[in-house]
Each structure stands twice: as C-alpha cells, then as structure tokens.
Amino acid sequence: MIFIDPPFWPAHGTVFSHLISDTSIAELHAFAAANGVTGRAFDLDHYDVPERIYAELVAAGARPLSGKDLARTLVASGLRIKAKYRVKSVGSVLELRWNALVPDQPELGADLLARWNEPHRHYHSATHLLAVLEALDLLTERNVPGQVALAAWFHDAVYNGSVTDEEDSAILAQACLNGLLPAPQVAEVTRLVRLTATHSPAPSDGAGHILCDADLAILGSAPGEYSRYAAAVRKDFAHIPDEQFHQGRAAALKQLLALDPLFRTVRGRELWAGQAQANLSGELARLGHNLAAADGTLTP
Known part of the structure; x- marks a missing residue:
C-alpha cells in the first residue's frame, strides 16, 4: 500500500510530503510514475512530493498518515534506508x-x-x-x-x-x-x-x-533490501538490453546457487545462507525458467 504524510517539510519555497510504500520499492515507483511524480524526487526509500499535488496523490490512492506513523510504517516494512x-x-x-x-x-x-x-x-x-x-x-x-x-x-x-x-x-x-x-x-x-x-x-x-x-552478504539480506539490490544491479548494467541482461543475470544466479557452500565461514552461513537461497531462487524464478544459457559475465 502507498502512504503519504501531511505537507510539512520546507524546501524550495514550498512544503513537501513523503510518499512511501510498505510493500516494495517497485510498487512505489509504479505509483509515482502513474501520477506524474518525477524520478528526481526519489530519495532511496521515499519520494519528496510538493504540497500542490498532495490532494491528487490522496485521490489516486495514497493513504494519509501522520509523519510519525509514516516513519513507523516505513521502518516496519523493512524498506527504510538507515541514515548512515x-x-x-x-x-x-x-x-x-x-x-x-x-x-x-x-x-x-x-x-x-x-x-x-x-x-x-x-x-x-x-x-x-x-x-x-x-x-x-x-x-x-x-x-x-x-x-x-x-x-x-x-x-x-x-x-x-x-x-x-x-x-x-x-x-x-x-x-x-x-x-x-x-x-x-x-x-x-x-x-x-x-x-x-x-x-x-x-x-x-x-x-x-x-x-x-x-x-556476498547482500544475497542474504531481508527481501526488501534484496529487491533494492537487484534493481540497482540492473541500473549498473543499463547499457545491456533486457533480454541479454536477463540471460546473463540468470546465469550468474545459477552460478551462485551452484557454489557449495555459498558462504565459506561458519558465521557467514549462520547469518546469510538460508535467506540467500530463498532470495536467489526467487529472483531466478522471476526471470523465468527458460532463459538461454549465457556466458555468466554479470557479477553479483
């Protein structure tokens, strides 16, 4: 679900609201794009939106929350980017x-x-x-x-x-x-x-x-963080067409899943192995099972 807090934060001669999702960054981007929010307004885990479009975003389905409740919702979603x-x-x-x-x-x-x-x-x-x-x-x-x-x-x-x-x-x-x-x-x-x-x-x-x-620790991160990682990797390879990227990415995921063990230290396995298996398998499934084998040149 998409949430928005009241216009309160001053900048550039107006005040701004924060627009977030409690589900995924992909959902947030899709809502923003559908409602004319510029990509320049995105700040890692939220959009800064000016007061003049607050009512429009609420009418489009953004649920109003207080600033405090919105912050709590973002933290609880696992999508919050820590200040550091x-x-x-x-x-x-x-x-x-x-x-x-x-x-x-x-x-x-x-x-x-x-x-x-x-x-x-x-x-x-x-x-x-x-x-x-x-x-x-x-x-x-x-x-x-x-x-x-x-x-x-x-x-x-x-x-x-x-x-x-x-x-x-x-x-x-x-x-x-x-x-x-x-x-x-x-x-x-x-x-x-x-x-x-x-x-x-x-x-x-x-x-x-x-x-x-x-x-490789990122592979064992929480699902929301892993989703951001996968999206950022795609941006790193923006010069590669989708089909070629998907093939290469699938090959890289298969190579990672074939590493036995994926994490070599006992502590690494304790911290990240189980979630990494779920994350990698899930991304591979989303890419599709019938992609042609690629040369595996994309790196994690």
Whole structure:
C-alpha cells in the first residue's frame, strides 16, 4: 500500500510530503510514475512530493498518515534506508574507516572514495563498500586483517560493468600500494581483489573466505533490501538490453546457487545462507525458467 504524510517539510519555497510504500520499492515507483511524480524526487526509500499535488496523490490512492506513523510504517516494512547509508553519511563513515586503516594516506583514501562515488554506479557504490566492511566486522568480531580490509576497499575500485573490472581493480591496488606496503602484502591484497571475480576461494584460504562472504552478504539480506539490490544491479548494467541482461543475470544466479557452500565461514552461513537461497531462487524464478544459457559475465 502507498502512504503519504501531511505537507510539512520546507524546501524550495514550498512544503513537501513523503510518499512511501510498505510493500516494495517497485510498487512505489509504479505509483509515482502513474501520477506524474518525477524520478528526481526519489530519495532511496521515499519520494519528496510538493504540497500542490498532495490532494491528487490522496485521490489516486495514497493513504494519509501522520509523519510519525509514516516513519513507523516505513521502518516496519523493512524498506527504510538507515541514515548512515545515505550518501553524505556514507562518505563520512568511510573517511573515518580509511584514516583508521591507513592513517598516513588521506589522498589515496579520497581518490578511492571518489571512485566509489562515480555517478554511473548504483549497486557497486560507496554504500556497497561500507556494507562489505561492516560484514567483515560481523565475521571477525571487528578484528579484520588489514590486507583483507584493503582488498575490500579496492575490490570494485574500478567499475565499468566489464569482465575486466576485478583485474583492473587489482592492477590499481598494486600501483597504489607499491612502496606503501612490503611486496608480499601487496601481492596478497591484489590476490584477494582478483578472488572477488569468482568467489571461489580454496578450502584453506581463510582470508579469501572472509572477503568473499562479506562481498556476498547482500544475497542474504531481508527481501526488501534484496529487491533494492537487484534493481540497482540492473541500473549498473543499463547499457545491456533486457533480454541479454536477463540471460546473463540468470546465469550468474545459477552460478551462485551452484557454489557449495555459498558462504565459506561458519558465521557467514549462520547469518546469510538460508535467506540467500530463498532470495536467489526467487529472483531466478522471476526471470523465468527458460532463459538461454549465457556466458555468466554479470557479477553479483
């Protein structure tokens, strides 16, 4: 169902309401598009709509709620984006994390953040980087090996929706870290970055297990968050026609479902394995069972 709170929030010479769904972001987008709400008004989990169209949206089916009740409804739906995952907050949090990890290289950290915030990124963005770093904290009880943390920072630092992204990111890591770290540590960081192309670490590769599980943690997220992830991945590959994307995406989902186990750490399996199976299977079913096999070049 679609909900709207009273026009109250001042900006641009008027006041604004918030428009939300308690079901899905897809439902919210569909309602907004059907009622002339511009896409520029979307802010991650809601639309900001001006007072002049409030009555029209209510007449179209948006249910009025108080501001407090609307916020509660959004939180209860599981679609709420936490404040720290909004762009300005993400940048501040990541800057603090980088300075704690590599305190004498603020320029390198700023360059990496600029890469993660490139405008063509949707899923593979700074928000993903923060989510990976937080997943590493969960998997290690906040005792993340430094080389694993650096690999997380570099693993999608180059992102063009290409099969060479991980290799290009590894090359960037080597170029940036040569001279800053001993050669064996640089080699380990670049090895781990390359590993995120396949998410298939060797049985004895403890560092690889942690990084791959953290990178794939989104697969085990709540359904609403997973839906946003899938939609953002489609935007990342907007240059690919629908049929080709669906084929490639289905192949990628099948590859993930074939990983045994999908999560290599005990903690990762406890946190994410069950929901990941449901999410991946559900998305594959929605894509259809009769898609032709693709080459699997789309990455999760």
